[in-house]
Amino acid sequence: MKVTKDLVAASATPIVLGILAEGESYGYAILKRISELSGGELDWTEGLLYPLLHRLERLGHVESAWQAVAGERRRKYYRITDGGLAELAEQRRQWDTVVDALKKVWQDAGDLGTRTARPLEGLA
């Protein structure tokens, strides 16, 4: 199972902000972390990640700096800002609402696997 593109795009910002909230990081490591978190189910591309990082930087949610950590290549590290933390909190609130609603509706509906769709009645 792969998560659809729309869903990946919608969840992109909170996931990146969440990862950066754990500590500063760089592009390749962020992708690795996403793959790790989702068990490889979230299909992220570089074309999604880097422009997103740049957008978050433009919006002031993250800041970046080229740094050379001892023994490694010079890399562009991203760090979350206070504004980014606030945005993450807000996104989290919204996602909690969505997830709660989904959980409830799925609970009410019971086990989806055993149900079949019913045609609409009374319209003919």
Add this chain to the structure above:
Amino acid sequence: MTALDDRGGLEAQFAEWRHYVQRRPELRTSDAEELEDHLRGSVEELTALGLRAEEAFLVAVKRMGGLDELSREFAREHSERLWKQLVLTGEADSPAADSRARRDLLALVVCAAGAAVSVKLPALFGMSLADDAGFYGRNIALFALPWLAAFLAWRRQVGPALIGVLVGLFALGAVAANVYPLAEDSQSVVLTAIHLTIALWFAVGLAYVADDLRSSRRHMDFIRFTGEWFVYLALMAAGGGVLTAFTFGTFRAIGIVPEDAIQQWLLPCGAAAAVVVAGWLVEAKQSVVENIAPVLARLFTPLFAATLLAFLITFGFNSSGIDVEREALILFDLLLVVVLGLLLYSISAREPLAPPGLFDRLQLALVAAALAIDVLVLVEIAGRISEYGTTPNKTAALGENVILLANLAWSAWLLLSFIRHRQPFSALERWQTSYLPVYAAWGWAVALLFPPLFGYA
């Protein structure tokens, strides 16, 4: 294959990849570096899994996906990058280009300031714009053009011989402008002002083509430069007009009328500096922005062709004769200049190897119509001159007319041969570039010879 070979090959592949990425306008150098770091991370992981460096590289690149798609994603976030921006300083991609731009800017500031100061220098000797209009008129080309030439010469790192020639030409210009005892209101003052400007503009041209004096490609570049320079100057003049209006309005609102400050300082110094700044802009943005003069030429060629043909037809039916007073003669001179400009700037942007098309025929129609009109005018004026004698103004206008007519007549012939596949397009291009010295020679002739010839009238 040894591990060392492997490493060298890998670096070569990275270099090639970098090269591809950097050609994308959507991707800046820092983006390329960031993506390269990503690629390296990917390669390292894959080699750790046991892949050979080369295989790892291929897989990593494949994973990253096509550059087209990647660029598209970047463009969505950085749409401003597709609007090519003129980078003034500090944001150029490579440090070398950056320091070059900075040095250019410094030279520009020096030259523009020099031009502005030159305008006010005569004031130290008691000259004023208001009272010595004749002096300023005759010398108009000598305030800013030497500084523009100096800026270009500096950029081209012109050798001492050519610097000598340039200094000599401008000195000759200063002599032509100031040694003749011309009355303030004599016709020759205006003539000198115009023709010295033409002559010295070609001195600027000499500085422009300094890196390859004889190349006709470079001469064409100078024609392009002239067109763009003119467009930029016009844009700056519009901006300057707005600035002047606000300066005047805001100060008047607090009870001060800054007429002197504007007329004596803002306008003349601004204009002189703008001449140099326009040259710098063309140089700086050469490869950044689409040339606008050819676009205007293409836009207006059909319109002018239609107008001229309409004029000819109306004239044919009406046949009341052309009123060739001096103003009319100048008007028709300017018409030829415009037609020549339309021709030149269409040529400047045309792919020389493209086959003749509709636009070339349109151009031929334009040139032919202009020629026909001009012949009518010339016939009329020749009669007048033989009847009433001549003046410097009439002679100059007539001379210009003949020069432009000769150029356009031969251009029309070359265009026709080109449309009939008898001649390559480059013949027309070469004709135009080799005709440039004629304008310069005529400019010098009028500025140097006309005053004594006509008894300083």
